[in-house]
Amino acid sequence: MELSGPWRALAADDELRRDGIGLDVDDSTWPEVNVPGHWRSSPPFDKSDGPILYRRRFELPPPEPGRRRWITFDGIFYQADVWLDGAYLGDPEGYFFPHSFDITALSRLGDDHVLAVEVTCNPERGTSGRRNITGLFQHSEAVPRDWNPGGIWRPVLVYDTGPVKLDRLRVLCRDADDTRAHLRLHARLDSDAARTVRVRTSADGVVVGEAEHPLATGINEIDWSLDIDRPKLWWPRALGDQPLTDIDVEVLVDGEVSDRRSRRTGLREVAWHDWVCSINGERLFLKGANILPTRPGLADASPADVRRDVELAVEAGLDALRVQAHIADHELYRAADELGMLLLQDFPLQWGYARHIRKEAVRQAREAVDSLGHHPSIVQWCAHDEPIAEAPQVESDRRSRRIRRFIAQQLPTWNKSVLDRWVKRSFEQADPTRPTVAHGGVVPHLPQLDGTDSHLWLGWHRGEATELAELARMLPRVVRFVSEFGAQSVPARATEFVDVSRWPELDWEALRERHGLEVEIMLARVPPSEHPTFEAWRNATQRNQAAILRHHIETLRRLKYNPTGGFCFSWLADPAPMISSGVLDHRREPKLAWQAVIEACRPVIVVTDPLPPVLAPGEHLALDVHVVNDLRTPVVDATVAVTCTWRGGRQQWAFRGNVDADAVALVGRLELTVPDAPGDLLLGLALTGRDGNDAEVTATRRAGARITLR
Secondary structure, eight states: OBOOEEEEEEEOOHHHHHHSSSTTOOOTTSOEEEESSOGGGSGGGTTOOOOEEEEEEEEOOOOOTTOEEEEEESOEESEEEEEETTEEEEOOBOSSSOEEEEOHHHHTTOSEEEEEEEEEOOOOOSSSSBOOSOGGGSSSTTSOTTOOOOEEOSOEEEEEEOSEEEEEEEEEEEEEOSSEEEEEEEEEEEESSSEEEEEEEEETTEEEEEEEEEEOSEEEEEEEEEEEESOOBOOOTTTSOOOOEEEEEEEEETTEEEEEEEEEEOBOOEEEETTEEEETTEEEOEEEEEEOOSSSSGGGSOHHHHHHHHHHHHHTTOOEEEETTSOOOHHHHHHHHHHTOEEEEEOSOBSOBOGGGHHHHHHHHHHHHHHHTTOTTEEEEESOBOSSOOOOOOGGGHHHHHHHHHHHHHSOOIIIIIIHHHHHHHHHHHOTTSOEESOBSOOOOTTTTOOOSEEOOBTTTBSOGGGHHHHHHHOGGGGSEEEEOOOOBOOTTGGGTOOOTTTTOOOHHHHHHHHOOOHHHHHHHSOGGGSSSHHHHHHHHHHHHHHHHHHHHHHHHHTBTTTBOEEEESOSBOSSSOOBSOSBOTTOOBOHHHHHHHHHTSSEEEEESOOOSEEOTTOEEEEEEEEEEOSSSOEEEEEEEEEEEETTEEEEEEEEEEEOTTEEEEEEEEEEEOOSOOEEEEEEEEEEEEOTTSOEEEEEEEEEEEEOOO
């Protein structure tokens, strides 16, 4: 039985906690809220931070003799206290995994019942001392600062089992090749008495294992392994097909099925070496994006909306998505499995946390593996996103900010040095089949001087985008995997939520608090005063974002495997009306950067060293030309034609040869003396060749600079 639909709700206080939980309470005048949903989606609570007491009446005959009855909350944001018919059941905490309670005894007392749930989601007011393991759903750049995701956001189920409940099922693929796949399974069983049960395991409907297990009364945990011969291997979209395998587990008591669970998984092996990912022994340079929740409230996005975001990533030519600082709806993982999109999964810790959350974070890390470990698309866990928080600074503060940031990352902190190690260890104990990164966005630091993935933001938070190549030369470790970069821009429909009547004066504080704008950085990078209209400023922000993303992606692709294993730019799409680094707005309408990403992420690209934005007559240019080939076959008989034009002149070059599969080739160098002709200098590159299937391969690139007299 699913308890979806309208529930009664009221703001909770001490009196209501005493008198509002029993069967005889008249709740007919209470406002209605929808379950699944978030309380702020209901007008009576659209500005509330809770707590909210939910009530639902239902009728259900008592369970049959020998059967047990359970109530399961599939998802609650974020904490709750639960009563059935006035009897206290428990206090679940954690938004992304189910919470179950045994209600067998209470169900035998009658047919009429009232379920009462007080839901709490305390606001987070800053980037330190945080208490809720909700990641970017609270006080982040991804949602309005005053947003509260509180509510019962997934279905509530009432169902019966036999005497033993299969409470958790974890399915992990340890290794796989053409001859055999090895699975590791873990189950948590709840038994009403000491007994021996038989656990039967099936793969795609065929029984592949059966064994007896002795159980004690209460919670029991069991582990077992499973081998599948001649498996159909699961591959990322760039390398092959995505066959999926259904694993079914049944618990039998005296020959009868007491409970069962199913997991759909893919048979594949994940390996990482120095931030280069391999699937089934085939390495893959990861072209990716950070993905945020489809909507600020998870329950407000339909499965089709969630799936569409993964489909858009495929359309952009991406191989991977970093699920940034949150755990998403089930549909995201199903879509990634089916479409071959690799996922780098963050645990929902972002910035600084209070010390008392360590034990809860360790427990929830295990729950994350139980809930998501069977998805073949997930290739990495990250325990904590940016444990050292930093606020955006204005242009003049950048040098001192870099020094402070570097010093802060060298010193031990409780979050980085203690909390993250505990959470990482919890992931590793629960899931030895994937790597776990302790934290994201931490630069090389003592004593290992290793660091993790990098959050660079060159050209936006710090420095200039053109510094990337020099940074890679000086500190190769910093570009092994760049998981955040980009720039904010104004979407085409911004006038729907921005009052432009007093241009260039805008309500900057409202744009900061409700629409994610990093005001000081935007004012420094693209000053509104330099543009006559809002539309001109909007277009300038989009051109700036497109140029930064394209430059970063092309530079990192030229460093493929040497030393870069991939990237994830920030970010794919906005959850709500925002001025953000998303390349798609909240309606999924593209900015200029969308096409720039598509062009830069094509399987084969031809690029040169970047042109300086301004050139002087007589200046000597020496630009290397590279071809990047992500195809699994070589590009043969390739010709690269380069044409440089300026006012009254032209120069041409041509290069010929082959480009190996999954490789980068330096095909030549352009030598040019800048002509004495003020105006635009334009550079055009065109590649033609054939792949291993004798299909034509083409790539083009255009760049420009302005020649000025100095």
